Every structure is written in structure tokens, then in C-alpha cells.
Amino acid sequence: MTPLPPLPEMMLEPLVRAALAEDLGTCGDITTRTVIPPGTRYAARIVAREPGVASGMQLAAIAFRLVDPALAFRARVADGARFDRGAVLAEIEGEAGSILSAERVALNFAGRLTGIATQTAEFVAETRGTKARITCTRKTTPGLRLVEKQAVLHGGGFNHRFGLSDAILIKDNHIAAAGGIRPVLQAVKARASHMMRVEIEVDRLDQLAEVLDEGGADVVLLDNMDTPRLYEAVAMNAGRLVLEASGNMRLGRVAEVAASGVDYISVGALTHSARTLDLGLDF
Known part of the structure; x- marks a missing residue:
């Protein structure tokens, strides 16, 4: 399959901002702020627990960037590509607190859209x-x-x-x-x-x-x-x-x-x- 060009980020950012605002609420990530010392750095990976066809990596990247522009996000599997169980779809490095605060929104988009892409591929x-x-x-x-x-x-x-x-x-x-x-x-x-x-x-x-x-x-x-x-x-x-x-x-x-x-x-x-x-x- 020929890779599709990414959608303009100006069209996607409002969706991700709304999801982050819903999740962070009025006080932000109080758990992370309470238990993770500032300056703690980590590397994280988005890992597939089952095989599928990737979608939503672009939105996941936007979620991490909006929470912390200093985070480094690297997609390892492109949207539209097939992957196996255990595949690393993306890697994120930077402040541990920022990664944790963006995690759920990023995974919600990636999991939902990857599910649609995977089911579509089964019908095709x-x-x-x-x-x-x-x-x-x-x-x-x-x-x-x-x-x-x-x-x-x-x-x-x-x-x-x-x-x-x-x-x-x-x-x-x-x-x-x-x-x-x-x-x-x-x-x-x-x-x-x-x-x-x-x-x-x-x-x-x-x-x-x-x-x-x-x-x-x-x-x-x-x-x-x-x-x-x-x-x-x-x-x-x-x-x-x-x-x-x-x-x-x-x-x-x-x-x-x-x-x-x-x-x-x-x-x-x-x-x-x-x-x-x-x-x-x-x-």
C-alpha cells in the first residue's frame, strides 16, 4: 500500500487539545505531580499487545508535543503499516511526568484508530x-x-x-x-x-x-x-x-x-x- 500523506496538523490539533483538556481537567495530572520528582527523565515505548494495522500515530505524536514540546517522539511503525504482537510502534523520551500526562490521550487515539484500520483491512x-x-x-x-x-x-x-x-x-x-x-x-x-x-x-x-x-x-x-x-x-x-x-x-x-x-x-x-x-x- 502506498503511504498516505499525513493530514495537516492544524486540522488535528483541536481534537487532541479537547481530549487533553478533558483528561487534565482543572488541576492537571495531580498523581504525576505528587509522586514524580521534576527533572526525572525516562524513555518509553508504545507497544502492541496484538497484531494489527497502524493508525493514529500522528495524533499520538501531537498529544505528547502539546503536553511538552521538549518530548522526543519517534514513530517506528507508519500509519497504514501492518505490525505483529510485541511490535514497538513509537518511542518517547523526555520528562517522565510529561510522558505520563499525555499517555492516555495518545493511547486512546492510537488504539481506537488502529482498531478501525485493522478491521477495515480484514474486510478488504x-x-x-x-x-x-x-x-x-x-x-x-x-x-x-x-x-x-x-x-x-x-x-x-x-x-x-x-x-x-x-x-x-x-x-x-x-x-x-x-x-x-x-x-x-x-x-x-x-x-x-x-x-x-x-x-x-x-x-x-x-x-x-x-x-x-x-x-x-x-x-x-x-x-x-x-x-x-x-x-x-x-x-x-x-x-x-x-x-x-x-x-x-x-x-x-x-x-x-x-x-x-x-x-x-x-x-x-x-x-x-x-x-x-x-x-x-x-x-
Whole structure:
């Protein structure tokens, strides 16, 4: 996998500052201040207790730097790289008190995002030999969408829209409120910018036929269709529009869905149900 460029730190610092402010509270790290003499220096390592795919190292580095700019942080495993159990992901040197005060926030970001990247890589592995791409959704932790979607990229997945202003995505409730598939697509053709991509959700093959007949969409989201119907949808579409399968996308089902010929498989679980990977900081 080609390494992704890091995100601009000006976009990440507010997230890390908020997390540090939450953790340090009004009085700072009173435990460390009480028991660690000033000037005590140590070297520490972030160590993986289990294998995975790295993400969040950039945020961990920011956490240590914001607590103490004099700390030296060296990432030993790049975001997007695989590692084994026992791997040293990063090394930190400097004031022991500063390392301890930043530890939990750094590990929270790294563990959470590494968990997302690792789970994404597991889903991506199930699509090998097909054209299907694994993509995330907007089912993200409030305030952390940017970094969680970056973690999906680190795991080899792709990003769906980041927010409501990225693209037109017509879902079942839009169709119901607007009076049907034809009215919503006619409205899109009349009002949408020529620069805006349009996706529409269907859960039946007759709806797909209506979309293909009416025109106005670029992508069709095939929602909660069983695998035989996905094969039928791909045949009906005949390569005209991009097809995205969504709903009930368990790891054990992804390979058969990918084999149907769909272009994308969206998986909300990449971000809303990822397990935090077990990382520790050892002195």
C-alpha cells in the first residue's frame, strides 16, 4: 500500500487539545505531580499487545508535543503499516511526568484508530480477486469523523461522503417524502449542480429498473438485498451506473457480495463497531 500523506496538523490539533483538556481537567495530572520528582527523565515505548494495522500515530505524536514540546517522539511503525504482537510502534523520551500526562490521550487515539484500520483491512482482504471496494459510512464518533475516515484509508478501504454537503444521497425517506423515485430524480435533474454526484437508494429490483429508466443518478445504493438479488441487479445495470451494496455487511458475507460484481460495499461497522486495539505504554 502506498503511504498516505499525513493530514495537516492544524486540522488535528483541536481534537487532541479537547481530549487533553478533558483528561487534565482543572488541576492537571495531580498523581504525576505528587509522586514524580521534576527533572526525572525516562524513555518509553508504545507497544502492541496484538497484531494489527497502524493508525493514529500522528495524533499520538501531537498529544505528547502539546503536553511538552521538549518530548522526543519517534514513530517506528507508519500509519497504514501492518505490525505483529510485541511490535514497538513509537518511542518517547523526555520528562517522565510529561510522558505520563499525555499517555492516555495518545493511547486512546492510537488504539481506537488502529482498531478501525485493522478491521477495515480484514474486510478488504475478503474482496481480493474482485473489483469491489470497501467503503465507510457517516456512522462515526461525533467530532472524530475526519480521523476515523483516515483510519479506514490506512486499512486499505475507501471513503464515502464526509457529510451532507459532499454529494446528493437520496435515501428511502427522501423518496417517501418527495412522492417516489421519478419525482426525486426529476427534481435532481432540474435543480442540482452539474458538479454534484448523485446516489439513490433502492431496496427492490423494480425500483432499480425505474432509476435506470428515468436517469439522473450516478450511483445506486442496493440496500439490504440478499446475494441472489445483487447478482440480478448487476445484470440489470449492465455497467451503466456505479453500484454500491449496503446493509447487513458482516465479515463472513463480504466475499460473496464482492463476487456479485458490485463496485462498492459500504460497511458502517468499520467505524461504529470497531474494537479498540490493545496498545500499551511501557517505561
